[in-house]
Amino acid sequence: MRSIPVDTSKVQFxxxxxxxxxAEYVELSNGERRRSGNQATDPDTGLPLYVVDVLVNxxxxxxAEIAAVKIPSATPPETQMGQPVAFRDLVAVPYVDSRSNxxxxxxxxxxxxxxxxxxxxxxxx
Numbered sequence: 001m002r003s004i005p006v007d008t009s010k011v012q013f014x015x016x017x018x019x020x021x022x023a024e025y026v027e028l029s030n031g032e033r034r035r036s037g038n039q040a041t042d043p044d045t046g047l048p049l050y051v052v053d054v055l056v057n058x059x060x061x062x063x064a065e066i067a068a069v070k071i072p073s074a075t076p077p078e079t080q081m082g083q084p085v086a087f088r089d090l091v092a093v094p095y096v097d098s099r100s101n102x103x104x105x106x107x108x109x110x111x112x113x114x115x116x117x118x119x120x121x122x123x124x125x
Contacts, residue, residue: 003091003108013067013087014055015079015114022049022070033098042072052077052112054085069107077112086113 024040025033040049049070056065069087071077079085087109097104 003093006090006092008087008090010058012057013085014057015081015083015085016053016055016066017079017081018053019076019078020051022051045072047072047074050077052079054079067107069109071109071112079114083114088113
């Protein structure tokens with residue numbers, strides 16, 4: 001699937017302290033998708049996937065937004081409430097939401113830097 005690199009020099013990401021395991025989904029014979037009960041893994045690295053929620057502070061926007069960024073990591077990534085977060089190789093992945101039939105964006109990164117944590121690729125080594 002096509003991904004679009006995100007210019008992280010234009011916005012600031014602020015930690016929320018929220019992280020969750022990304023659920024694995026399976027497609028049923030009738031075409032529906034359901035959670036399998038397992039944690040999803042990154043197809044390239046085989047590492048477990050986590051979703052990190054961050055506040056997106058764009059100086060050109062009137063309001064801030066929350067973004068969920070998927071990160072492969074051997075251990076759960078951590079962010080601290082109100083502290084800056086830097087993502088490595090952040091990309092936006094457009095897709096069609098099957099429920100609303102509208103285009104939506106998903107965000108992925110290869111790693112995270114929070115000052116006290118080095119991130120996925122370093123943890124896998």
